[in-house]
Amino acid sequence: MRQGDRWAVLDRLPRAGHETAAAERQRLLRVHGRSVAWVPPLFLCAAIAVVDWNTTGEFRVISWIVLVPGIAAAICGVWGTAAFAVLSLLTYVLVDNAWPHQYQTGLPDFILVALGGILATLACAVRVRGDRRMLHMRDIAETTRRTVLRPxxxxxxxxxxxxxxxxxxxxxxxxxxxxxxxxxxxxxxxxxxxxxxxxxxxxxxxxxxxxxxxxxxxxxxxxxxxxxxxxxxxxxxxxxxxxxxxxxxxxxxxxxxxxxxxxxxxxxxxxxxxxxxxxxxxxxxxxxxxxxxxxxxxxxxxxxxxxxxxxxxxxxxxxxxxxxxxxxxxxxxxxxxxxxxxxxxxxxxxxxxxxxxxxxxxxxxxxxxxxxxxxxxxxxxxxxxxxxxxxxxxxxxxxxxxxx
The missing domain is CATH 3.60.40.10 (PPM-type phosphatase domain)
Incomplete structure (x- = not known):
């Protein structure tokens, strides 16, 4: 068995605590090798819009759409989160303007959704940087371990x-x-x-x-x-x-x-x-x-x-x-x-x-x-x-x- 093959085999062995939170999250958000991280925030965006459209004017939920970029910030990349922030803002404007004037939530909630999207994007950037650092440190740890334990x-x-x-x-x-x-x-x-x-x-x-x-x-x-x-x-x-x-x-x-x-x-x-x-x-x-x-x-x-x-x-x-x-x-x-x-x-x-x-x-x-x-x-x-x-x-x- 070649040395490279030996380490490839050992990598497939079960390891306690092998994955960091970032690696575990990436694994769970993939189906057949493709990322599905966009599905939860998109579903939430559509659900809020549909629920708001089917409620009475006295009970509006469209401002809840500020949750969409927040969810995206936890599981998507920076550009994906920014896209959901823009999508949420556009959805808010379209749905809110579709109601008669007396039922519109107006400028205060518009500012809330816009500010929520900006903060979510910034938070996502911090998370992604932390994830990359953690994955890099994990790779360093594995390389160090393999250097000490020669094949x-x-x-x-x-x-x-x-x-x-x-x-x-x-x-x-x-x-x-x-x-x-x-x-x-x-x-x-x-x-x-x-x-x-x-x-x-x-x-x-x-x-x-x-x-x-x-x-x-x-x-x-x-x-x-x-x-x-x-x-x-x-x-x-x-x-x-x-x-x-x-x-x-x-x-x-x-x-x-x-x-x-x-x-x-x-x-x-x-x-x-x-x-x-x-x-x-x-x-x-x-x-x-x-x-x-x-x-x-x-x-x-x-x-x-x-x-x-x-x-x-x-x-x-x-x-x-x-x-x-x-x-x-x-x-x-x-x-x-x-x-x-x-x-x-x-x-x-x-x-x-x-x-x-x-x-x-x-x-x-x-x-x-x-x-x-x-x-x-x-x-x-x-x-x-x-x-x-x-x-x-x-x-x-x-x-x-x-x-x-």
């Missing part, structure tokens, strides 16, 4: 892999979730992490950590050294932000660092793991689900609170077993009663019913869909689901979760 080629690092990112239901759509795979002469290293906080500050921290990971994971022979490099990078980043006057407080990042051995020998059935205060990964296999030990590491950026580096654990992971890593958007997703999403239980049930669910692409799709169902599509935090597997005999494959 991973199929079979990268001799691993089957699948991943999906779900944006939280919030205005600050950019968060600090990050993940990557880096092959090197000492094996393949995998990382998933979550920087505390949101916004560009969190993205900058994630980008800094990923840059260090890609270099250290390739060059450093020991996983403990890679972990130490990440800790130092986080501390340097925080100090730099303070020096330039953009103090984020004591920003930190939780994460999991995994080292796969260089050998593809099926008898090599272990991985090295360093946990920086993150939710322990799950090992998912056709015969069941188990959780890796949590380790004793503190989040990145807080390592100076303890003596010595975090412990590197050597844990069993046979070829064909899938390692499932998630950010806290999954484990902290709540339903209407406030209950957290029971990730391990749901995955175990799915694998028991269908062992094929343990494949990375199907597993990611299952967790994605289950999380969204559990929280009703309203995620409290950006969410990343990442599954990797050292394949057994047979070709290495990578597919997107969108196909399930």
């Amino acid at each position: 991973l080629p199929p079979g990268w690092g001799d691993l089957d892999h699948a991943a999906v990112y779900l944006a939280a239901d919030s205005e600050a759509r950019v968060g600090g979730d990050f993940y990557d795979i880096q092959p090197g002469p000492r094996g393949t290293r995998v990382v998933l992490g979550d920087v505390q906080g949101k916004g560009l500050g969190a993205v900058e921290a994630a980008a800094a950590l990923l840059g260090t990971f890609r270099e250290a994971a390739y060059h450093e022979p020991e996983l403990a050294t890679v972990a130490d490099r990440l800790e130092v990078r986080m501390l340097r980043h925080v100090r730099y932000r303070k020096a330039v006057g953009r103090d984020d407080g004591e920003r930190f990042a939780t994460g999991v660092l995994v080292g796969f051995p260089e050998s593809r020998d099926p008898d090599v059935d272990f991985v090295a793991v360093v946990n920086f205060g993150h939710e322990p990964p799950l090992v998912v296999a056709p015969d069941g689900v188990r959780r890796l030990p949590p380790g004793d590491g503190l989040p990145l950026g807080l390592g100076d609170l303890v003596d010595g580096p975090p412990l590197v654990l050597r844990v069993p992971l046979a070829p064909g077993e899938t390692l499932l890593l998630v950010s806290d958007g999954v484990t902290e997703a709540r339903d209407a009663q406030g209950a957290f999403y029971p990730l391990r239980k749901r995955v175990a049930e799915a694998v028991s019913a269908d062992p094929g669910t343990a494949e990375p692409q199907r597993l990611v799709a299952f967790v994605r869909d289950g999380t969204l169902r559990h929280c009703g599509g309203r995620l409290a935090d950006d969410t990343t689901v990442f599954a990797v597997r050292r394949p057994g005999p047979g070709p290495v494959t990578t597919r997107s979760a969108a196909g399930d």
